[in-house]
Amino acid sequence: MAILEVTNLSKVYGKGETAVHALDNVSFSVEAGQFVAIIGPSGSGKSTLLHMLGGVDRPTSGKVSVEGNDIYALDENSLAIFRRRHIGLIYQFYNLIPVLDVEENITLPQLLDGRKADRDHLGEIIATLGLGDRLGHLPNQLSGGQQQRVSIGRALINRPAMILADEPTGNLDSRNSGEILDLLLLSNKKYNQTLLLITHDESIALRANRIIAIEDGRVARDEVIRL
Amino acid sequence: MNILQKLTIRHLKRNRSRTVITVVGIVLSVAMVTAVSGMVASFQDMLYQDSVLKEGLWHVRYKNVDPVAAGQLVQEPVFSEWEWVETEEGAVLSLQFARLHRGVFDESEAVCLRYGVAAEDVSYHNNLLIAKGILPGPYYNALYGFAGILLVLVALGSVLVISNAFAISSDQRSLQFGLLKSAGATRSQIQGMVLFEGAALAALAIPLGILTGFFAEWVALSVANSIFAQTAAINFVASFRVVVSPAALGVTVPAALITIFFAAWGPAVRAARVSAVEAIRQTKSVKLSPRRVRVSPLTARLFGFEGLLAAKTMKRNRGKYRTTMLALVVSIVLFIGVSSFGQILLQATGMVYEDMGSNVLLTMMGDTASRHDALLEEITGWGGARVYPSRELRATTQLPGDYMTQTFRETFAQGERPVRLYSMGDEEFARLCRQLRVDPAEYRDPARPKALLLNTTGTYIKQGRRMSFTPYRIPPGTWVFVTASAQSAPVEIQGETDEIPIGVYARFYAGALNLVVTDEVLLSLRGEADADSLWAAVMAEDAEVFSREAEEFLSQNLPYDTYSVLNYEEMAGNNRNFGVLVMTFVYGFIAMLSLIGVTSVITTISTGIALRGRELAMLRSVGMCQRAIAKMLNYESLLYGIKALALGIPLGLAVCGLLYKAMTSVMDFPFLWPVDSILISVVAVLALTFATMAYARRKQRRTNLAGALRDDVL
Numbered sequence: 001m002a003i004l005e006v007t008n009l010s011k012v013y014g015k016g017e018t019a020v021h022a023l024d025n026v027s028f029s030v031e032a033g034q035f036v037a038i039i040g041p042s043g044s045g046k047s048t049l050l051h052m053l054g055g056v057d058r059p060t061s062g063k064v065s066v067e068g069n070d071i072y073a074l075d076e077n078s079l080a081i082f083r084r085r086h087i088g089l090i091y092q093f094y095n096l097i098p099v100l101d102v103e104e105n106i107t108l109p110q111l112l113d114g115r116k117a118d119r120d121h122l123g124e125i126i127a128t129l130g131l132g133d134r135l136g137h138l139p140n141q142l143s144g145g146q147q148q149r150v151s152i153g154r155a156l157i158n159r160p161a162m163i164l165a166d167e168p169t170g171n172l173d174s175r176n177s178g179e180i181l182d183l184l185l186l187s188n189k190k191y192n193q194t195l196l197l198i199t200h201d202e203s204i205a206l207r208a209n210r211i212i213a214i215e216d217g218r219v220a221r222d223e224v225i226r227l
Numbered sequence: 228m229n230i231l232q233k234l235t236i237r238h239l240k241r242n243r244s245r246t247v248i249t250v251v252g253i254v255l256s257v258a259m260v261t262a263v264s265g266m267v268a269s270f271q272d273m274l275y276q277d278s279v280l281k282e283g284l285w286h287v288r289y290k291n292v293d294p295v296a297a298g299q300l301v302q303e304p305v306f307s308e309w310e311w312v313e314t315e316e317g318a319v320l321s322l323q324f325a326r327l328h329r330g331v332f333d334e335s336e337a338v339c340l341r342y343g344v345a346a347e348d349v350s351y352h353n354n355l356l357i358a359k360g361i362l363p364g365p366y367y368n369a370l371y372g373f374a375g376i377l378l379v380l381v382a383l384g385s386v387l388v389i390s391n392a393f394a395i396s397s398d399q400r401s402l403q404f405g406l407l408k409s410a411g412a413t414r415s416q417i418q419g420m421v422l423f424e425g426a427a428l429a430a431l432a433i434p435l436g437i438l439t440g441f442f443a444e445w446v447a448l449s450v451a452n453s454i455f456a457q458t459a460a461i462n463f464v465a466s467f468r469v470v471v472s473p474a475a476l477g478v479t480v481p482a483a484l485i486t487i488f489f490a491a492w493g494p495a496v497r498a499a500r501v502s503a504v505e506a507i508r509q510t511k512s513v514k515l516s517p518r519r520v521r522v523s524p525l526t527a528r529l530f531g532f533e534g535l536l537a538a539k540t541m542k543r544n545r546g547k548y549r550t551t552m553l554a555l556v557v558s559i560v561l562f563i564g565v566s567s568f569g570q571i572l573l574q575a576t577g578m579v580y581e582d583m584g585s586n587v588l589l590t591m592m593g594d595t596a597s598r599h600d601a602l603l604e605e606i607t608g609w610g611g612a613r614v615y616p617s618r619e620l621r622a623t624t625q626l627p628g629d630y631m632t633q634t635f636r637e638t639f640a641q642g643e644r645p646v647r648l649y650s651m652g653d654e655e656f657a658r659l660c661r662q663l664r665v666d667p668a669e670y671r672d673p674a675r676p677k678a679l680l681l682n683t684t685g686t687y688i689k690q691g692r693r694m695s696f697t698p699y700r701i702p703p704g705t706w707v708f709v710t711a712s713a714q715s716a717p718v719e720i721q722g723e724t725d726e727i728p729i730g731v732y733a734r735f736y737a738g739a740l741n742l743v744v745t746d747e748v749l750l751s752l753r754g755e756a757d758a759d760s761l762w763a764a765v766m767a768e769d770a771e772v773f774s775r776e777a778e779e780f781l782s783q784n785l786p787y788d789t790y791s792v793l794n795y796e797e798m799a800g801n802n803r804n805f806g807v808l809v810m811t812f813v814y815g816f817i818a819m820l821s822l823i824g825v826t827s828v829i830t831t832i833s834t835g836i837a838l839r840g841r842e843l844a845m846l847r848s849v850g851m852c853q854r855a856i857a858k859m860l861n862y863e864s865l866l867y868g869i870k871a872l873a874l875g876i877p878l879g880l881a882v883c884g885l886l887y888k889a890m891t892s893v894m895d896f897p898f899l900w901p902v903d904s905i906l907i908s909v910v911a912v913l914a915l916t917f918a919t920m921a922y923a924r925r926k927q928r929r930t931n932l933a934g935a936l937r938d939d940v941l
Contacts, residue, residue: 054848076853077854080850080851080852082850083850084849084851085850089848089849097536097846099539111532112849112851114532138516138520141516
């Protein structure tokens with residue numbers, strides 16, 4: 001079953017002559033548990049696409065369905081709640097909340113939901129991420145790799161339908177990059193977690209099940225490299 | 228202009244609203260300093276003009292000067308101008324000193340010694356010397372002290388607002404600074420940019436501020452002049468005019484420049500210290516530790532996750548939060564302090580309308596008692612007016628100390644005491660007797676004069692202490708010997724009341740032995756030869772109409788200047804005008820102060836939120852909905868407001884207490900709790916913080932979420 005269905009998605013910035021077609025009629029679908037790498041040159045529209053998929057930005061036209069729900073049919077509030085429960089976002093610069101410690105940052109989506117953290121799941125994630133001795137630390141007391149692990153934890157905590165990662169290793173050295181990618185792959189295998197990842201790094205793209213190449217706002221290539 | 232200065236100007240233009248707020252802050256501060264110092268100068272000028280118009284332009288006057296000596300005396304170099312009037316005893320010289328300073332008294336004394344002018348023949352133009360600040364005048368120290376305190380507070384507020392604005396501005400520019408540094412800009416160049424920003428703003432705002440200040444002063448003084456012109460109770464001949472005092476300007480401009488410099492210096496140094504990489508990555512934010520952002524678990528339980536986040540965020544941004552808090556606290560303290568000062572002033576100058584039970588006072592002299600009674604008889608009942616007549620006879624008595632209560636004895640001298648005998652017409656006397664359950668007929672016999680004692684609780688201030696006391700302890704049936712118009716007579720005191728009858732109110736003297744007798748007794752004690760003086764307190768339905776008609780009637784029946792009609796309501800109106808004037812100044816000042824506070828709070832809160840754009844966007848991207856964000860920011864406002872109030876209200880009360888103490892050393896009145904101003908500040912502070920938050924949030928909401936998230940990717 002397709003967990004994600006993208007139909008004729010377009011995003012236009014500006015109007016008239018200065019209009020920029022960041023996305024131009026993009027359509028594809030992703031099966032549950034797939035690991036999709038999105039590649040493309042700077043300014044090709046990858047990040048715009050990812051934001052559309054995560055319900056962060058609204059498209060000019062087209063449709064995005066996650067688990068069969070048309071997410072842009074939701075009002076702003078419901079969309080926020082949808083993001084909190086069904087989408088895990090990971091950014092290049094981690095985007096952690098500086099005043100919250102590691103544990104609070106990881107459980108942020110649940111705290112926002114007014115729920116108690118699921119202790120077992122949290123313990124498992126923390127163990128997997130190797131953050132056991134860092135729970136009381138604030139983000140500025142962690143290294144870049146550790147901060148990115150926290151943001152992965154935050155993305156995973158609600159067992160989202162899919163994880164969207166925008167160059168998660170772009171700001172890390174090669175050793176940390178490797179570790180982060182291993183963690184993402186592990187979650188993909190272990191929890192059958194659907195994963196869409198933007199990258200410039202070919203070696204990372206090659207570890208995906210499928211590569212979608214975006215050029216000038218269009219899908220230039222879409223190839224399954226392994227099942 | 229070099230490239231860095233151009234960049235600064237461009238930055239100021241691009242952040243137009245922040246620049247405008249900063250300029251407004253500086254303009255207001257400069258305007259207030261100008262207006263306060265200008266008004267003090269105008270006040271002095273008015274008193275000076277007034278003293279010159281009333282008593283002439285001279286500083287010292289010598290009488291009985293030998294004409295030969297006088298010719299040399301006026302040539303003394305300490306004098307610049309003289310006026311010479313010949314009289315039989317010698318010359319009268321009115322002189323002006325060449326230079327007015329505190330040493331003029333010594334100079335004059337030396338001259339007197341040299342030319343043999345006796346000390347009793349020397350008089351100084353005291354009012355003029357007071358106006359010029361050479362002699363200390365009543366209330367002057369209070370006036371200058373108050374102006375001084377205001378100026379210090381204004382300067383303090385200004386430093387806060389302006390430095391806050393600079394801190395925010397250089398925060399916003401830190402990325403720019405980083406890029407410039409990486410392109411090779413030195414520390415001092417960056418520092419210079421911030422200082423240049425200050426200079427540019429000062430060049431624009433200081434002249435504007437001075438103009439605004441003079442304009443505000445002109446408006447206030449025009450209002451004052453028109454109110455003074457209508458107020459009979461104020462007998463100034465001169466009027467206020469705007470005085471441009473070079474000394475005041477000479478202080479204002481450098482003070483403003485120094486204020487701006489100091490305000491810009493801190494942010495400049497901080498901006499220059501940030502390294503290029505830190506600035507570009509925007510990671511220079513304060514080093515946090517879990518302890519620093521620790522929040523009591525109760526907060527989370529009470530206000531939920533949003534409240535927890537709000538409390539933590541405030542703890543992180545302590546520096547910024549402190550300036551906003553300080554601005555709020557200073558505003559609250561000033562508001563409560565200044566408005567209570569206005570109240571105290573109103574109280575102290577007796578402008579609170581006192582209800583005396585009557586609204587018009589008639590006095591008649593110059594004819595016989597029976598004629599006066601006849602005239603009063605005619606007036607009685609006009610337009611439903613109630614009339615309370617009274618006659619008074621001043622006398623003295625030797626009152627044994629036993630008859631006085633202890634406090635009264637301590638307050639007033641023993642031995643010969645003044646006596647006031649009052650009569651109040653048959654009708655009112657009969658009413659008083661009925662109240663006291665005595666027979667009025669018993670008091671009518673001039674051969675056996677009997678009196679009622681007015682034993683009214685009095686208040687008296689001695690050495691700053693307020694004392695309330697019942698003056699007398701005289702057993703009924705006591706005889707006192709009263710000496711009036713050279714004849715003495717024994718008067719028996721039979722019965723007493725502690726209430727002052729309406730007719731007697733205007734003449735009552737708390738220090739005297741006050742006795743009420745019948746007209747018959749009073750007239751016989753006075754003797755037929757003495758001129759009659761009849762007063763009548765009138766409660767008229769329309770005081771204005773009654774006064775006009777009574778005045779006309781009396782002018783037709785009594786010689787000029789032997790009667791008077793006093794309309795209390797009109798006087799009260801005049802006093803109310805004066806009160807309005809005082810309150811106009813006070814509230815005008817409060818308004819300006821509050822504006823300074825408000826600009827500061829608005830800049831800090833709104834830019835604070837703007838700077839948190841990425842963080843808020845991030846919270847939204849992980850699914851924090853607008854309602855929760857609103858909730859969080861509202862908690863922040865609430866925390867701001869409550870903390871500011873918790874500090875500001877007690878401090879404001881302390882200021883009130885100090886003002887009260889300062890004023891009660893001069894006069895006596897009860898302490899007023901500034902309940903109104905406290906309530907107003909609570910509402911205003913909460914409204915202000917919430918409104919600013921809401922405004923900032925709406926602006927935030929309009930920004931594009933994806934864009935805000937991308938901001939970090941360089």
